[in-house]
Amino acid sequence: MARSRNHEQWTSPPPFTSSEYVDSRIYSDQEIFEEELEKIFKKSWIPVCHESELPEPYDFRTVTIAKEPVILTRAKDGKIRAFLNVCPHRGNMLERSPSGSFLDGSPSGNPRHITCMFHAWQFDMKGRCIYISRQEEGYQDRLKKQQMGLRELKCEVYFGGFVWVSLNDQIDMTVEEWSAGSLAVLKPSLDEEPLEVFHYHKAIIPCNYKLWHDTNCEFYHDYLHYHNRITGFNDAYFARKNTGFDNGHINVGSFEVQYDNYEGSHSREEISFPHLPPNHWYMIDMFPGVNFNLRGSSLRCDIMTPLGPDKVMIEFRGLGLKSDDAVTRRARIDHHNSIWGPFGRNLHEDLLAVTGQGAAMNPRAEKRQILHGRHENETIHDENGMRHFYEEWGRWMDRMPSNPDKPFAESAGA
Amino acid sequence: MSSADAVRDSIYRSCMYKDDMEWEKWLNLCDEDFQYSITAYSPEIRNDMIYLSGGRDEMLGMMKMLPKHNSDHSPLKRHCSVYTVDLEDDGATATAVSSVVVYQTQLDGINCHVDAGSSNVFLVGRYFDKFRIADGVAKFVEREVKLDTRKLDKGTHYPI
Numbered sequence: 001m002a003r004s005r006n007h008e009q010w011t012s013p014p015p016f017t018s019s020e021y022v023d024s025r026i027y028s029d030q031e032i033f034e035e036e037l038e039k040i041f042k043k044s045w046i047p048v049c050h051e052s053e054l055p056e057p058y059d060f061r062t063v064t065i066a067k068e069p070v071i072l073t074r075a076k077d078g079k080i081r082a083f084l085n086v087c088p089h090r091g092n093m094l095e096r097s098p099s100g101s102f103l104d105g106s107p108s109g110n111p112r113h114i115t116c117m118f119h120a121w122q123f124d125m126k127g128r129c130i131y132i133s134r135q136e137e138g139y140q141d142r143l144k145k146q147q148m149g150l151r152e153l154k155c156e157v158y159f160g161g162f163v164w165v166s167l168n169d170q171i172d173m174t175v176e177e178w179s180a181g182s183l184a185v186l187k188p189s190l191d192e193e194p195l196e197v198f199h200y201h202k203a204i205i206p207c208n209y210k211l212w213h214d215t216n217c218e219f220y221h222d223y224l225h226y227h228n229r230i231t232g233f234n235d236a237y238f239a240r241k242n243t244g245f246d247n248g249h250i251n252v253g254s255f256e257v258q259y260d261n262y263e264g265s266h267s268r269e270e271i272s273f274p275h276l277p278p279n280h281w282y283m284i285d286m287f288p289g290v291n292f293n294l295r296g297s298s299l300r301c302d303i304m305t306p307l308g309p310d311k312v313m314i315e316f317r318g319l320g321l322k323s324d325d326a327v328t329r330r331a332r333i334d335h336h337n338s339i340w341g342p343f344g345r346n347l348h349e350d351l352l353a354v355t356g357q358g359a360a361m362n363p364r365a366e367k368r369q370i371l372h373g374r375h376e377n378e379t380i381h382d383e384n385g386m387r388h389f390y391e392e393w394g395r396w397m398d399r400m401p402s403n404p405d406k407p408f409a410e411s412a413g414a
Numbered sequence: 415m416s417s418a419d420a421v422r423d424s425i426y427r428s429c430m431y432k433d434d435m436e437w438e439k440w441l442n443l444c445d446e447d448f449q450y451s452i453t454a455y456s457p458e459i460r461n462d463m464i465y466l467s468g469g470r471d472e473m474l475g476m477m478k479m480l481p482k483h484n485s486d487h488s489p490l491k492r493h494c495s496v497y498t499v500d501l502e503d504d505g506a507t508a509t510a511v512s513s514v515v516v517y518q519t520q521l522d523g524i525n526c527h528v529d530a531g532s533s534n535v536f537l538v539g540r541y542f543d544k545f546r547i548a549d550g551v552a553k554f555v556e557r558e559v560k561l562d563t564r565k566l567d568k569g570t571h572y573p574i
Binding site: 052053061097098099100197198199200201202203204205206224226227263264317330333334337338341342343344345347348349351352353355356359360 | 485
């Protein structure tokens with residue numbers, strides 16, 4: 001007989017293996033959060049923006065990884081490089097604008113240079129220190145410009161022009177190797193011709209970053225979305241596969257979305273991305289918090305920047321083909337934002353749901369066991385994607401997701 | 415009522431109708447060929463963006479679908495000041511620029527026991543409107559809501 005539960009029953013393990021649920025403390029604990037920044041976000045590859053956001057020499061873009069300010073520059077040689085956005089003199093943040101060009105001078109410095117406004121130290125696009133104000137007077141021959149370059153970070157442009165950065169000098173794999181095949185399903189579509197970002201907005205949400213990643217990894221929550229139920233929920237939808245890859249990444253397989261079933265919505269067939277069957281929809285979720293989501297005519301990318309155990313910044317980008325004419329671009333924007341914009345049908349619903357999870361998971365709240373135990377032959381409502389993620393998370397953190405006080409042990413199915 | 419007053423009257427009424435979620439009444443202030451959009455300039459990607467757009471019927475259809483969607487029902491209130499009204503020489507058309515600040519009063523968006531009843535600034539921007547004037551009535555033919563705010567957190571299903 002169905003019944004409610006008392007404390008003991010509520011906090012007892014569910015009738016699952018330990019890989020099929022997690023302790024909600026991993027979504028709220030400050031110590032675990034700080035450890036995640038050190039062990040995961042400072043060690044892996046993170047895509048931070050798209051190359052179209054700094055298209056010309058001397059363009060720059062500023063971002064944050066694991067609380068570290070990062071600046072990306074495009075030098076005269078066309079190469080994009082990444083540096084800590086920190087002056088080596090007194091630790092001031094070098095550039096405070098989200099993006100721009102160093103072609104013009106700044107009040108404290110010359111054109112074509114990164115200038116620290118504080119004491120006018122200047123650097124070039126390759127991170128070399130090229131000017132120290134009153135250098136000889138103050139430092140005599142004790143300090144040379146050659147010793148004061150910026151801290152350069154590993155940086156690659158890969159997968160349709162996304163810019164990836166790692167704070168880890170010792171990372172022993174390329175982005176391609178890191179992706180472990182998870183990007184292959186969309187690579188032909190994204191690499192066929194240059195892409196361009198047409199949409200950007202951000203949300204700072206009071207929930208743990210993993211809750212947003214979970215939502216991107218599982219489609220059982222399509223019960224939340226009227227749009228997805230009415231345009232999906234047929235045999236082809238329920239046959240979509242969730243596939244795990246090394247390093248904690250997953251793919252969600254495609255099917256043909258019936259856009260016409262939603263009033264006011266139309267087929268995306270005429271402006272599908274290259275090599276993508278009409279109205280198909282693929283999803284890639286990369287460890288630890290990145291999502292690529294291609295719905296026929298427009299690509300969405302979510303990049304998560306954890307700000308605290310209960311706070312995450314999510315940057316939402318929409319991309320089309322750089323060669324788009326005005327009419328095509330407008331159609332892509334409409335397709336993207338009618339679902340995924342800040343006033344769109346689905347994104348608001350997803351954000352509402354995770355906000356509710358965050359609000360119900362205080363650090364000292366009575367333990368919740370978050371269930372990832374659905375098995376449906378690794379199809380769309382199976383929760384194997386989340387299980388795959390948490391297996392990887394446990395490995396990097398050396399903590400059991402179901403009991404984070406215990407060291408990690410491989411699950412039987414791993 | 416002068417034509418300029420008719421323009422102001424339509425702008426303020428549109429705010430009240432939207433505040434009260436009287437979507438049909440709002441759209442009745444608009445001509446058949448009305449076009450609505452919410453736009454913003456992103457200094458991140460250094461481009462103009464269109465967050466939402468649609469004609470009169472599309473907006474009405476979208477609003478009628480809301481009961482089928484899960485939404486944050488926290489009401490939005492628009493504080494609007496009409497800055498300029500410029501009448502064309504033909505006397506039949508006008509443009510107007512207004513400042514708008516939208517406040518959100520929490521209802522069911524987060525934890526209602528703690529948050530319900532608190533108000534916060536949801537967004538800041540301007541209305542750029544175009545009107546057709548006939549028989550002393552100014553009907554919207556175009557509204558562009560140009561946002562300064564780009565960190566919209568949960569967002570909303572409601573037009574601004």
